Amino acid sequence: MSEEIHETPSTTTNFQTELAAQLAELMPEVIADGKVDVEKLKELLDGDAADSIERFGLFWPGKKRALRAAQEPTTATLRPDFENSKDWDTTKNVFIEGDNLEVLKILQKHYHAKIKMIYIDPPYNTGKDFVYPDNYKEGLDTYLEWTRQVNEEGKKLSTNADTEGRYHSNWLNMMYPRLKLARNLLTDDGVIFISIDDHEMANLRRLSSEVFGESNVLGVVSVVNNLKGRSDDEYFATANEYLLVCAKSNERAWIGGFEADAEYRAEFKFRDQISNYKEVGLRKTGSSWRRSDRPNMFYPIYYIPQKGEFSLEHTAGAVEILPLDTQGNEGNWRWGRETFIANKATELTAREVGGRWNVYVKMRDMVNGKPRTVRPKTIWLDSKYDTGSGKRLIKDLFHGEVPFDTPKPLALIKDAIAIGAGPDAIILDFFAGSGTTAHAVLALNAEDGGNRKFIQVQLPEPTPDGSVARRLGHSSIADVARQRIVLAADRIANERSGGLDLGDAVIDLGFRSYSLVDTSFTKWQQASDVDLNQLEQHLLDLRDSSSADAASADDLLSEILLKQGYSLTEQIAPVDVAGLNLRSVGDGVVLAYLNEHVKPTLEQLRAVVDEDPARLIVLEDAFRGDDQLKTNLSQLCKSKGIELWTA
Structure with a gap:
C-alpha cells in the first residue's frame, strides 16, 4: 500500500x-x-x-x-497573507515577506528553471550593517528569532564595519549561497542583472564567474547615476554604479535591444521595394579579417553594373570584386557562398568608390516585421537613471512623503527588463527594497500589453523609529514595498481609464502576499538533553499533524502544494462534496481534505473519488488511526487512476 x-x-x-x-x-x-x-x-x-x-x-x-x-534543507514554508494582497483570486504576481535565503530554497521545487530574468540590488558593502540574520547556519530558527525580536540584543544584525578583518568575507558569505540558489531558478536562456557599486564590484565579478561560469558573465554596464559626481568622495567624484549581467548559458542567453532614436533611424536613408535600409560592407572588419583567418570565406564575387546582378561565375560585362582592404590586403567576406547565393537577389548592392568596387549588405530598419533595435552599450548615460529620479517618483506616489530613502530609478529596471525578459516572462527580485522591480513590471505591461509576472522577496526589516515610513503606518520595509505596488497599480489603472490604449489587453495589477513561517506540521525537533516533562508534552503534541498555532486550511494547503511542486498562484476554491469541506485546486484537478478533527466516512470518500481529480490530498490524522479506511481509500484511488497523497 x-x-x-x-x-x-x-x-x-x-x-x-x-x-x-x-x-x-x-x-x-x-x-x-x-x-x-x-x-x-x-x-x-x-x-x-x-x-x-x-x-x-x-x-x-x-x-x-x-x-x-x-x-541545507529547510522546513520553512510560505503562509498566505490575504489581508495584504491585491486581487488574490486573479493575479499571477507574488510578494513574499521573509529571509531570501530560505525563500529561494522554497522556490526551488516549482520554479526551478522557470525564471527568465532576475534583478537584484543587494546591500552595498559600505561599512554599515547588513540587515540579515548573522548566523545563517541555523537558517530558519535564527531568522524567526530575528523577526520576532525575542533576543536580549533586540534585532540581530550582521555588523560589517570596514575596520573588521572579515569585511569583504562577510559580504561574500551573504551573497554566495543566494546566488547559488538563484542560478537554479533561471531558465536555460535566463539572465541575472546585479546592481553594485565599486566597493565589491571586483569580488562580485569573480564570485559570479564561479557561480555561473566565467564564460557566462555577459558584461558589465556602467550606469551614470550622478552626472555631477559625489563631491564628498575622497579622490574622484563618483558618478556611476554598475550592472553586472550573467547568464545561465551564454550559448542560449538572449539580450534584446533598445528602441532606436531618431538619429539612428535617419541612417536608413536608402529604400527598395521591401523597406528602408543602410549599407554595411560585406567585407569583414575587426578581428579575424584576414584571408588566412577564414580561407573559405575568400572568394570572388561578380557584379554586372548594367543589370545590378550578382553571381559567383564570371559573365560578360561583370566586374570581379574581392574582399581587399584599401591597401590591397586580402581579407574575407562575412557571408559564405551558400548565404551569398540565398540573399544576392534582394539583400546586396554594390558601388564603385574611388575606382574600387565594394559589396554592401542591405541592413534593414525592420526585422521580422518590427523596427530594428539597437544593441545595448556598456555605458548607460541618461538623466532618467539619476538616483534622484527614484526618490522623486516615490515621493509623488506617496503624496509628497518619502518612506524609503534609496529607491532605484524606475527607468533603470524597466530598461533592464526590456532587454532581459520577453513579454511573458517571470521576473524575480529577492532584494525587493521599495518594490521598484514590481513597479517596473506593471509599467512595462501597461505600455506594451505584455504579460510579465513578478516575484518579489523582501526581509521584514523594521523601519526606524521616528521615520517617515513609521509615521505613515509602515512597520517594515516590506510594508512600504507592498503599499508602493498598490499605489503604482492604482495610478496605472487611472491612466488606462484616462485613455491609455492597449486594445483588449488585460493588465494584471495585483499580487499575492505570503510570509515566511516555520512548517505548519509538527516535527521532531527536541535536543537530547530535553527535560522529561517537556519530552512527554512534545510527544503528546505530535499526535496532531498541524502545529498548535491554529494553521488554517489555506495555510496547510499552501505548504502542501509548495512541497509537492505547485506554484504560488494556483487557483484554489472551497468545495463541498458529500458533506465534506474540501479545497479544489485548478478546477478540481486536485482535491484536498484538510480537517484532521473530523474523520470522513468511506461513503464520503467514495463520493470524493467519484469527482475524479488527478490527485487527492488527505491529512494523515484525518484517518484518526483507521488503517482500514486508509487502505480502502487507497484502493478506490487506484481503481480510478488517482494519485493519493498524505501530509
Missing part, C-alpha cells in the same frame, strides 16, 4: 544528496558504501582536474560554510 500512497516531503530538497545521486548516475564507480569516493573521482577526471596546490579562484574565510547554507 505504501507504493500507492505518496507522502508529502517535510523539507525542501537536500541538495548535497541530490548532487551525489547525479554523480552516481553519471559515474557509478565513484560511489562506495553509499558515499562519494573523492580519490576515485580525481582519477577519472585526471587531466581535467585542477592542481589542488596551485589553482586559480576566489577564496575567503567562511566559503565552505556559506555553501552548506545553500545546500
Whole structure:
C-alpha cells in the first residue's frame, strides 16, 4: 500500500544528496558504501582536474560554510497573507515577506528553471550593517528569532564595519549561497542583472564567474547615476554604479535591444521595394579579417553594373570584386557562398568608390516585421537613471512623503527588463527594497500589453523609529514595498481609464502576499538533553499533524502544494462534496481534505473519488488511526487512476 500512497516531503530538497545521486548516475564507480569516493573521482577526471596546490579562484574565510547554507534543507514554508494582497483570486504576481535565503530554497521545487530574468540590488558593502540574520547556519530558527525580536540584543544584525578583518568575507558569505540558489531558478536562456557599486564590484565579478561560469558573465554596464559626481568622495567624484549581467548559458542567453532614436533611424536613408535600409560592407572588419583567418570565406564575387546582378561565375560585362582592404590586403567576406547565393537577389548592392568596387549588405530598419533595435552599450548615460529620479517618483506616489530613502530609478529596471525578459516572462527580485522591480513590471505591461509576472522577496526589516515610513503606518520595509505596488497599480489603472490604449489587453495589477513561517506540521525537533516533562508534552503534541498555532486550511494547503511542486498562484476554491469541506485546486484537478478533527466516512470518500481529480490530498490524522479506511481509500484511488497523497 505504501507504493500507492505518496507522502508529502517535510523539507525542501537536500541538495548535497541530490548532487551525489547525479554523480552516481553519471559515474557509478565513484560511489562506495553509499558515499562519494573523492580519490576515485580525481582519477577519472585526471587531466581535467585542477592542481589542488596551485589553482586559480576566489577564496575567503567562511566559503565552505556559506555553501552548506545553500545546500541545507529547510522546513520553512510560505503562509498566505490575504489581508495584504491585491486581487488574490486573479493575479499571477507574488510578494513574499521573509529571509531570501530560505525563500529561494522554497522556490526551488516549482520554479526551478522557470525564471527568465532576475534583478537584484543587494546591500552595498559600505561599512554599515547588513540587515540579515548573522548566523545563517541555523537558517530558519535564527531568522524567526530575528523577526520576532525575542533576543536580549533586540534585532540581530550582521555588523560589517570596514575596520573588521572579515569585511569583504562577510559580504561574500551573504551573497554566495543566494546566488547559488538563484542560478537554479533561471531558465536555460535566463539572465541575472546585479546592481553594485565599486566597493565589491571586483569580488562580485569573480564570485559570479564561479557561480555561473566565467564564460557566462555577459558584461558589465556602467550606469551614470550622478552626472555631477559625489563631491564628498575622497579622490574622484563618483558618478556611476554598475550592472553586472550573467547568464545561465551564454550559448542560449538572449539580450534584446533598445528602441532606436531618431538619429539612428535617419541612417536608413536608402529604400527598395521591401523597406528602408543602410549599407554595411560585406567585407569583414575587426578581428579575424584576414584571408588566412577564414580561407573559405575568400572568394570572388561578380557584379554586372548594367543589370545590378550578382553571381559567383564570371559573365560578360561583370566586374570581379574581392574582399581587399584599401591597401590591397586580402581579407574575407562575412557571408559564405551558400548565404551569398540565398540573399544576392534582394539583400546586396554594390558601388564603385574611388575606382574600387565594394559589396554592401542591405541592413534593414525592420526585422521580422518590427523596427530594428539597437544593441545595448556598456555605458548607460541618461538623466532618467539619476538616483534622484527614484526618490522623486516615490515621493509623488506617496503624496509628497518619502518612506524609503534609496529607491532605484524606475527607468533603470524597466530598461533592464526590456532587454532581459520577453513579454511573458517571470521576473524575480529577492532584494525587493521599495518594490521598484514590481513597479517596473506593471509599467512595462501597461505600455506594451505584455504579460510579465513578478516575484518579489523582501526581509521584514523594521523601519526606524521616528521615520517617515513609521509615521505613515509602515512597520517594515516590506510594508512600504507592498503599499508602493498598490499605489503604482492604482495610478496605472487611472491612466488606462484616462485613455491609455492597449486594445483588449488585460493588465494584471495585483499580487499575492505570503510570509515566511516555520512548517505548519509538527516535527521532531527536541535536543537530547530535553527535560522529561517537556519530552512527554512534545510527544503528546505530535499526535496532531498541524502545529498548535491554529494553521488554517489555506495555510496547510499552501505548504502542501509548495512541497509537492505547485506554484504560488494556483487557483484554489472551497468545495463541498458529500458533506465534506474540501479545497479544489485548478478546477478540481486536485482535491484536498484538510480537517484532521473530523474523520470522513468511506461513503464520503467514495463520493470524493467519484469527482475524479488527478490527485487527492488527505491529512494523515484525518484517518484518526483507521488503517482500514486508509487502505480502502487507497484502493478506490487506484481503481480510478488517482494519485493519493498524505501530509
